[in-house]
Amino acid sequence: MQALGPRIKQLRLEAGLNKAALARLVGVSDVTISYWESGAIRQIGHERLVALAGAFGCPLGELLSESAPDTARVFPLTATPPAPWQPHPRQHVSLPAELLGDANLGAECYLVTPGPGEQIDYLAAGDLAAITPVSTFQRAGLYLVEYQQQLLIRQLQQGPTGELLLLRDRQSPDEAAIADASLRLYGKIQARWRA
The missing domain is CATH 2.10.109.10 (Umud Fragment, subunit A)
Structure with a gap:
């Protein structure tokens, strides 16, 4: 299973967002984004998870998924x-x-x-x-x-x-x-x- 921190970083990079841009979209500081990505903060509230998924343009299930989805469309x-x-x-x-x-x-x-x-x-x-x-x-x-x-x-x-x-x-x-x-x-x- 891929840890949530590296998954957030992967999705952020795929979306072409820097930490500051993602932080603005989610309503947190860019330091918080760094802590999430590094795993220093492991507990992320549901509201923030929903905001992350929205910023990445993906369903919440994809953000929490154990593997990368097949995105062909x-x-x-x-x-x-x-x-x-x-x-x-x-x-x-x-x-x-x-x-x-x-x-x-x-x-x-x-x-x-x-x-x-x-x-x-x-x-x-x-x-x-x-x-x-x-x-x-x-x-x-x-x-x-x-x-x-x-x-x-x-x-x-x-x-x-x-x-x-x-x-x-x-x-x-x-x-x-x-x-x-x-x-x-x-x-x-x-x-x-x-x-």
């Missing part, structure tokens, strides 16, 4: 921001290299498929995509973006003078939109599987 992708995994940041997966071919996945990715009735460029109904969270343009490729208050999948590439071009499916670069300040990147598509 496929998120329905809609045109409504934010990214579908944002309320559940820990629901990422690591896929085996043999499934990815030449794709180069980062430490975590999220699986998405178009939601019911959604028309998503580059993804047909039933298709599956693995998306690595990013907030900056890395190199040409397919990205999940928020643009003009909609979630879209677009081919992003740099134009001749360094501007960022957004291309729809089967669109040439001279027809592409030029990104403005409303563009927000959520992730880069690393792999797609057709239905």
